[in-house]
Amino acid sequence: MKKQIQIADAELPIMKVLWEKDNLTSPEIFAGMDGNISTLKTLLQRLVAKGAVRATEINSRTFRYSPIITRDEYTNASCKSFMQKVFDGSAEKMLLNFVKEDKISRKDLQKLLDMIEEE
Amino acid sequence: MKKQIQIADAELPIMKVLWEKDNLTSPEIFAGMDGNISTLKTLLQRLVAKGAVRATEINSRTFRYSPIITRDEYTNASCKSFMQKVFDGSAEKMLLNFVKEDKISRKDLQKLLDMIEEE
DNA sequence: TCGTATAGTTTACATTAGTAATCTCAAAAT
């Protein structure tokens, strides 16, 4: 049972950058992101501390960062716990809600169906 | 802009009980729930404090509790922020992921489609 | 070579969340 690493909301944007392109230096990560630079440093640090991101030393005192947790791992775990929490683990309940609330249209559903059929 | 009331994970089970049946006394709420009774009291109190639950006095020092936030309000807000956070606000991305991960089957989708067609 | 910019480290602090024990005081029981 590998203990679940929790990625906090404020940390997620950093993960997203690294999922897009990894092996970046911290300035590369932070360029394009908004928020206070000190805060971003702290968040990156915490991600490294909790084992979500790996820091590889290049020069002494500078690193390149890469995600250890994959986007899929994160997404799957989040979806699962979200579905569990809000819809008592029922995907159908969730879907139904999305349809009722017009978050998804008939067309979207059809598109999805087609996509499945193709495989 | 009504400020978003956040319902914490540990508080949610109490809300779920009240969404099922409201105007309950605290012993009625807690019966059937598990967890330390003191903890449950704290959580109920916090829900009242943050305006998610209304306490109506019956005798002095005893109350009946009812949800102020509706299940739909909660569900919609949660879905929205979850989708925003994880799927950058795209319902399709999310659905697609659920399908890819086999959380939803072709059959489920078809059922939904049928359901929509009927209206 | 020396100064400086800055990547990374340390420290800080308020808030929320999870968990729970203890206290208070009226209502119910005897």
Next chain:
DNA sequence: ATTTTGAGATTACTAATGTAAACTATACGA
């Protein structure tokens, strides 16, 4: 009337989160 019970209030404490300033020491530019 007195005791007991228990609903609700108060207090507590740790961990996580969001936010950010200050410090340190090196790599690079002048």
